[in-house]
Amino acid sequence: MEAFISFFETMPSWQKLVWIFICLSFSWILEAGIPLIKMEYEKLKHAGVNLIFLATSLTINVLFGLMTVGVFAWCAGQGFGLLNWISLPLWAELLIGVMLLDFVAQYMAHVSLHKVSFMWKFHMVHHSDTHVDATTGTRHHPGDYVFREIFALLAIVIGGIPFAYYIFYRILTVFFTYFSHANYALPAGLDKALSLLFITPNMHKFHHHFERPWTDTNYGNIFSLWDRAFGTMVYDDPRQVVYGLDVLDDSLTQDVAYQFKVPFDKSIKTDY
Helix, strand or coil: CHHHHHHHHCCCHHHHHHHHHHHHHHHHHHHHHCECCCCCCCHHHHHHHHHHHHHHHHHHHHHHHHHHHHHHHHHHHHCCCHHHHCCCCHHHHHHHHHHHHHHHHHHHHHHHHHHCHHHHHHHHHHHCCCCCCHHHHHCCCHHHHHHHHHHHHHHHHHHCCCHHHHHHHHHHHHHHHHHHHCCECCCHHHHHHHCCCECCHHHHHHHCECCCCHHHCCCCCCECHHHHHCCCCCCCCHHHCCECCCCCCHHHCCCHHHHHHHHHCCCCCCCC
């Protein structure tokens, strides 16, 4: 187990980028072979737009990475945080760390992005995609991504989470992000079984419906436990979902300049 943890502690950046490429490529292969919905769109152009947002997220990630070095050092030096106050086997501490990060940095952050008006304006860009596929998982306005990173820092401090645990969590997050957004049809029984514990493709599609109440459900990223516990889970036929957002112009879904300006456009209404 110590060797496993050590691998993530020393994992170079190029391996993280390769992992992103592997997860995206795997999802694209499945989308081509077993699509959930046959969508008529220019897949490469669509991907190009969403990968522009990925580039901004990676840049922000590097900047926050420099900040988190100090946070990890402080937590370890001061003995601060949950994992510094308990003594459990490494596998148990790793599981607790991942679950805490998933709850705070994903579920709580995601709920806030929907419920806090000024945060929702940034998150609208993610929901504006009218052709949800694997690359939609990378479609985050820089402001949206900054909010998520702030919540991640909060989780790190609360949990006293070591750097290696955090990197392992980020690797899992990349996989589940592409997995849950990808336009492929898992066998219904398999998807239903996996959804008892994890966020599945069928589950997450409801979150991308163009109007409430479905838009405000299935907030999780890795575990479905949080949605089940807080009553925000829905499970039905994902083919009923209509992608996009009812308060935005669908014709501008691939207009990058427009999407970057969405949070600052006072003419766009929110319900909050």
